[in-house]
Amino acid sequence: MNFKISIITVTLNSSETLLECLSSVSEQTYENIEHIIVDGNSIDNTLELIKSTNNRVSKVISEPDDGIYHAMNKGINISTGDIVGFLNSDDKFYNKYSIELIVNSFINKKNIDCVYGNLIYVNQQNKITRNWVSCEYEVGLFEKSWTPAHPTFYCKKNVYDTIGLYNSNYSIAADVEFMLRALRVNKLNFSFINKNLVTMRSGGVSNNGLKSTYVIVKEMIFAFSQNNLKLNIFKYLFYK
Numbered sequence: 001m002n003f004k005i006s007i008i009t010v011t012l013n014s015s016e017t018l019l020e021c022l023s024s025v026s027e028q029t030y031e032n033i034e035h036i037i038v039d040g041n042s043i044d045n046t047l048e049l050i051k052s053t054n055n056r057v058s059k060v061i062s063e064p065d066d067g068i069y070h071a072m073n074k075g076i077n078i079s080t081g082d083i084v085g086f087l088n089s090d091d092k093f094y095n096k097y098s099i100e101l102i103v104n105s106f107i108n109k110k111n112i113d114c115v116y117g118n119l120i121y122v123n124q125q126n127k128i129t130r131n132w133v134s135c136e137y138e139v140g141l142f143e144k145s146w147t148p149a150h151p152t153f154y155c156k157k158n159v160y161d162t163i164g165l166y167n168s169n170y171s172i173a174a175d176v177e178f179m180l181r182a183l184r185v186n187k188l189n190f191s192f193i194n195k196n197l198v199t200m201r202s203g204g205v206s207n208n209g210l211k212s213t214y215v216i217v218k219e220m221i222f223a224f225s226q227n228n229l230k231l232n233i234f235k236y237l238f239y240k
Helices: 015-026 046-051 066-079 096-106 157-164 176-183 210-227 233-239
Strands: 005-011 033-039 057-062 083-086 115-123 128-132 155-156 190-201
Touching: 005 015, 005 066, 005 096, 015 046, 015 066, 033 046, 033 066, 046 057, 046 096, 066 083, 083 096, 083 157, 083 233, 096 115, 096 190, 115 176, 155 157, 176 210, 210 233
Parallel strands: 005 033, 005 083, 033 057, 115 190
Antiparallel strands: 083 155, 115 128, 115 155
């Protein structure tokens, strides 16, 4: 089956790092890709860079938004792929086979709704600072502060029709809340790809020290409550 893959990249004054992101999409061996850029009205040369660089970008929106999750939802709404995922503007795919691995997981395992894999963090000098090795999901892992690496999380487009979009009321934990909703609440069928799929640059809004950790914990307490799930906060904090 020739799945169409929508890759959504949210940008805001991203010209310093966007080229690597665009190139890594262009280098993918899988052909049927729709690359969507949702820009927050950048004032640098982000848009000029997209226009002047050979890439696989097929749709560009540039307008003010209400934050990253609002922008991500706009990308989902205009996407036409069978499968949807996100690549941050300062991230890149681990190698040229990442999308092919993702698609093959959907093909080889019937009735799969979503997939996820491993990720590596690099610093500004592109040196590896952390290997995020995930695992097969089982009930109880979210309660231990576990989560899939969101940049590796791809799901079928109809999942958003079934369980909803990203909750833009969250400041930095809407991606985790969405995956909690997908795997824990709605019990969607998944496949874990035990390979590196994405290289992520350290220093993003959700991995930026104690302040972001405090906000994530606070928002995840709310996420469990909102989804009618019990959370032992002491256990969660212990694993966090």
